[in-house]
Amino acid sequence: MGIKAGDGEHALSRIRAWSISWILVWCAVQPTFAAFEVGGGGAYSSALAGALSTSVESVESVWFNPAPSARIGTSSVSSTHGTLWSGLEESPSVHSVSGAWVSRWGTVQVGYVTLRAQGWDEKGLLVGGSRVLSPRFALGAQVQRNGWDAGRLARHHWVGNVGFIYEAGWLTRKTYVRFSGVLANIGSSLRNAGRRTGQRPRSITVGMQVMGNGRVGNVDWRLEADRWELRAGYESELRDDLMVRLGGRLYVAETVNRTGHAGLGYEWRNLRFDYAFSHSYDLGKFGAQHRFGVGYVW
Amino acid sequence: MADWLWNEDDAALLITDHVRLTSDVGLELDSLPPDRNVALGEVAKNDFGQRVPLTDGEISLVASEWISNTPNVFGRYFTIDLGRNRAITRVRMRPGQTALNQPEYYVRGYRVEAALANEVDIWRLLAEERNNFNLLIDTELDSTWRVLSEKETVSRVGQHVRFTITRQDRSNWVALGDIEVYAEGFEHEGSAVLKWSFEEPVNVGRVRWQAEVSDETAFMLYAKDRDDTRDWITLYPMDQNGLFGGAEPNIGIEILGEFTTANPFATPRWQQLEVEYDRTLVAASAIGSVLPNLVDKGKNTEVTYSIEVEVNDGNYGIDRIVLDGAAMDVEHILIDGVSFEEGRDFSFSSSDEEAQTEIYLKPFNTVDRDAVVQIVGQVLFLNESYEIGFRVGNSLQETSDGYLNWQNGLKKTAGSWSVKADGQPGQLLSTVELSQRPFSPYEKDVLEFSFVVSNLNNPTDVVLSLYDLSGNRVRSVRQNGSARKYTIRWDGKSEGGQTVDPGLYLYEVEVRGSGDKGRRRGTCVVAY
Incomplete structure (x- = not known):
């Protein structure tokens, strides 16, 4: 990375500078409103409650921040199948594929997700790139096409996402910290001819990752119009090839939704297998969510 | 259509209970008589929360007195719950029989306080005599009484009255016979019944009234026909306009007004009543019955509702029918055995929410002669029992009067509107x-x-x-x-x-x- 242990004081001053910058950006965001979300995260990210905007460990981070793939190191692809709200008579299902190709000029990233329920088909496709601009700073950008199809009615739209990650460095000899920021859904249009379009409004996310001794902790805070969300995830190695993951999410809108997440990851040669379970404290009556994922790294 | 105004007609019979009629305001709650002990029959408790026999109004019986069983009576108190807020004018503590026989058993000093219904922890002092020498304690004779009208300093309105013994000497036993509380203001509840007879059978229409209902007061109005076996039917209290729901045609109605107040100085006032009635009937009589009377619960069942109609010359005739108590999917209608089809001869609407079916006969099918009308359709019975009544109406009457004056039907026999549903359907909630x-x-x-x-x-x-x-x-x-x-x-x-x-x-x-x-x-x- 080119960052020396012992840079703690400098790292703290940079944290303050970035915090102030992001507060100013946040104040410039106009509050808007959206009704539903397209979720592209897979089994890895779900186990960590979606706290992935600063994570460089999985290709699934492309759904949360365009920048981390710049530091992913190796090309990889991952696919997830999930069942949402298992307590429903006909549960919606979600499928997603994420990929990152690392080259000498940067990382190319792609993602595709579908959410299917009776009479409803939702799709998301993203393409983007990311690049390390300095030893501490990496930047990424994406274009994303979201659309839904409800039989005779369908809509789609394009939005853009930009993000960065910033290597704060070693706070102590064993603790490494990085930060991230994402501005998502740039160019979304919430209304057309006086009617709501179903697009998600612009959102801003700030995140932090703390690593050390085979453990990783992530925290993301996202503001989307008048709603906000706090996501936290924790990953620890049980063995060299077996990881356990825990996460929690607090989503505050007109009502509050709290969810708990847990999962396992297993690595075998170049393959990665992931499972995630999530359950809502407030909407548990609709059942839990299960996601299974498989990935390949080369 | 004609109107009957109760306050312009002396022919109505007015029966009141704790309600008075005055020419300028109409009917209102009566005033409390000054000699009524409002604590009589209410509960009195001592400072341990135990009931004591101090509000039965009897002082001649030893059994009803309270005698201290300890020489220390200082600080003992008794609380009477009057049941509602009263404007207290006077409190009396009568001695027990033992005190009459042994005069040293009188109370040496006392305090009287009051508290509102929802503020039992805030006591307001009504009277306090620290040196009492009388067997009979009467705040009317007590110079410390603080709520005499000309020098009233505290609110005397309260639901709870507390009497506390504040002084003792060496002969400390005390015998109390009765606590009496007197109040002023209005009675807390009352009722008035108006009974009216018509010269000939009529179809009663709208009942309209005017009432003044201030905060903390309530007024309810009920109606029924002059059959003592029937229940009162609630007229909507806020609309000041309701349709009569008793049997029709009839030769008399009764209107019951119920007055209540939680404020001793406020009363609802019933100022006006107007009953519309139609001498032209929809039908001379309409008598209904339903078959079958026993069905399987949870299954769609074919039901036949039969109405025997007698229509005389001068009656409007029937082109509207409402079944109250069941939402029916009407298949066809038979009039004297002749089948009428939906769309061509009639239309209908049914509401599960209101458990009601309304049938509209085409104008050329108006029932204007004696006939038997049979309504056949499917009904899903999910409750244990049903009572399916009916009403008949005529569109011409609606056009001329501006509203439909339904003529309520009669039962053929006591149980002819009843349907009992047996068995258990499968599940509490079906698929959505x-x-x-x-x-x-x-x-x-x-x-x-x-x-x-x-x-x-x-x-x-x-x-x-x-x-x-x-x-x-x-x-x-x-x-x-x-x-x-x-x-x-x-x-x-x-x-x-x-x-x-x-x-x-x-x-x-x-x-x-x-x-x-x-x-x-x-x-x-x-x-x-």
Whole structure:
């Protein structure tokens, strides 16, 4: 990375500078409103409650921040199948594929997700790139096409996402910290001819990752119009090839939704297998969510 | 159509209970008589919370007195709950028989306080005598009484009265016989019944009234025909305008007004009553019965509702019929055995929510002669028992008077409107049917969630809740009812009144208080 242990004081001053910058950006965001979300995260990210905007460990981070793939190191692809709200008579299902190709000029990233329920088909496709601009700073950008199809009615739209990650460095000899920021859904249009379009409004996310001794902790805070969300995830190695993951999410809108997440990851040669379970404290009556994922790294 | 105004006609019989009639304001609650002991029969408790026999109004019986069983009576107190706030004018403590025989058993000093119904911990001093020498304590004779009208310093309104013994000497035993409380203001409740007879059978129409109902007072109005076996029917208290619901035609009606107040200085006032009645009847008589009277619960059953109609010259005749108590899917109508078909000869609408079926006969099919009308259709019975009544009407009358004066039908026999449903249907809550998928709020007004609730004897809330995929509750719609078909409608708007975004939504239908058996969950789609 080119960052020396012992840079703690400098790292703290940079944290303050970035915090102030992001507060100013946040104040410039106009509050808007959206009704539903397209979720592209897979089994890895779900186990960590979606706290992935600063994570460089999985290709699934492309759904949360365009920048981390710049530091992913190796090309990889991952696919997830999930069942949402298992307590429903006909549960919606979600499928997603994420990929990152690392080259000498940067990382190319792609993602595709579908959410299917009776009479409803939702799709998301993203393409983007990311690049390390300095030893501490990496930047990424994406274009994303979201659309839904409800039989005779369908809509789609394009939005853009930009993000960065910033290597704060070693706070102590064993603790490494990085930060991230994402501005998502740039160019979304919430209304057309006086009617709501179903697009998600612009959102801003700030995140932090703390690593050390085979453990990783992530925290993301996202503001989307008048709603906000706090996501936290924790990953620890049980063995060299077996990881356990825990996460929690607090989503505050007109009502509050709290969810708990847990999962396992297993690595075998170049393959990665992931499972995630999530359950809502407030909407548990609709059942839990299960996601299974498989990935390949080369 | 004619009007009868009760305050312009002396022919009505007025029976009042704690209500008075004055020429300028009408009927209002009577004033409390100054000699009525409002504590009589109410509960008195001592400072340990034990009931003591101090409010029975009897001082001649030793059994009704309270005698201290300890030489230390300082600080003992007794609290009387008057049941409601009263404007207290006087408190008397009469000595017990023992005190009359042994004069040293009198109270040496005392304090009298009052508190409002909801403020029992804030006591206001009414009187305090630190050196009493009288066997009979009477605040009317007590110079410390602080609520005499000309020098009133504290509010005397209270529900609770506390009498405390504040002084003692060496002969400390005390015998108390009775605590009496007197008050002024209005009675707390009363009623007035107006009975009226018509010269000939009439079809009673709207009942209109005018009442002045201030804060802390209430007024309810009921009506029935002059048959003592029937129950009172509530007229809507706020509308000041209701339709008579008793048997018709009839030769007399009774109107009952109930007055209540929680404020001793406020009373509701019933100022005016107007009853509209029609001497021209829809039919001379209409007598109904339903078959079968015993059905299987939870199954659609073919039901025949028969109405024997007698129509004389000068009657309007029948072209509208309402069945009250059942939502029927009408298949056909027979009039004297001749079949009438839906669409060509009649139309109908039925409401599960109101348990009602309304039939509209085409003008050329108006029943204007004696006939037997049979209404045949399917009814889903989900409760234990049903009472299916009926009303008949005529569109010409509606046109001329501006509203439909239904003529309520009569029973053929005592149980001829009754249907008993036996057996148990399968499940508490059926599957939920959605009227559209996707639902487009700009094309259709509402998305209907239809289902059947069975095995529910007592009315409860049936709630539809909608959530977006973020877990945010978008809307909650509630209906109250018992076992029946339900159709809950969602207009596609959030609690804030805005049309929701296109998307996939989760819904839950819940029969409150019934656990998991009373819940169904699924998804619905909004798209536009």
